[in-house]
Amino acid sequence: MSKRKLVAGNWKMNGQRAMADSLVRGIRSALAAKPYEVDVAICPPFHLLADVGAAISGTAMKLGAQDCSALADGAYTGDISATQLRDMACDYVILGHSERREVHAETSEQVAAKMAAAHKAGLTVIVCVGEKDAKMNAITRTAIVKEQIAKSLSDSADAKNTVIAYEPVWAIGTGLTPTNDDITTMHRMIAGVLPDKVKGARILYGGSVKADNAETILKLPEVDGALVGGASLKKDDFLKIIAAAS
Numbered sequence: 001m002s003k004r005k006l007v008a009g010n011w012k013m014n015g016q017r018a019m020a021d022s023l024v025r026g027i028r029s030a031l032a033a034k035p036y037e038v039d040v041a042i043c044p045p046f047h048l049l050a051d052v053g054a055a056i057s058g059t060a061m062k063l064g065a066q067d068c069s070a071l072a073d074g075a076y077t078g079d080i081s082a083t084q085l086r087d088m089a090c091d092y093v094i095l096g097h098s099e100r101r102e103v104h105a106e107t108s109e110q111v112a113a114k115m116a117a118a119h120k121a122g123l124t125v126i127v128c129v130g131e132k133d134a135k136m137n138a139i140t141r142t143a144i145v146k147e148q149i150a151k152s153l154s155d156s157a158d159a160k161n162t163v164i165a166y167e168p169v170w171a172i173g174t175g176l177t178p179t180n181d182d183i184t185t186m187h188r189m190i191a192g193v194l195p196d197k198v199k200g201a202r203i204l205y206g207g208s209v210k211a212d213n214a215e216t217i218l219k220l221p222e223v224d225g226a227l228v229g230g231a232s233l234k235k236d237d238f239l240k241i242i243a244a245a246s
């Protein structure tokens, strides 16, 4: 059965207050004029959560963050807890993005601990998995993603509070994408290895989703939405991707 799709914009460490305000208000008024049957989430950097939250309040758009601590509170300089994100009206948090796995050497076990904290706070987690190298053969690729899934999901994960984002690392920010067949195969594999409680969770594709390839990717029956980086910072491109998901 095909699910309602989710398009989530991952702004990464981009954006200032003025830019965020005009971008989100532009998206908001376009969606008010022409709504789509698609769930939309915006995941700005922490300092923009309040502004973006205010700009989307009263709409169906949801707010998301890009990481959280596994810990509840205390002396952890620079960290932010899942409860604090919930306090900022976040509904989503992205965990285990490849940039965090690489730049911050985050392990899947750490991702699972963060996920448990996020679920406890009432957040829906978008957990990212994906192989690094485009040249990896299908067996290696599959083994890597399977292991990431097995280790990154907390016991609290279920089909509602968890969204999987398959993001081949080599496709992120490069303009390269896997073939439709490869996306389909990986999404089927992921759907097949999810624990029973998580079966049926939405599986997004991420990695160079753009206005001009969104339709081809999002019409694949196995793809339940997109995690969008660069193109989510451009109003018209992001809107085209949302339209393609409807």
Ligand code: PGA
Pocket (backbone or CB within 6 Å): 010, 167, 171, 172, 173, 174, 175, 206, 207, 208, 209, 227, 228, 229, 230, 231
């Ligand atoms: P991209 O990033 O769309 O810029 O490739 C996707 C992501 O990293 O989530």
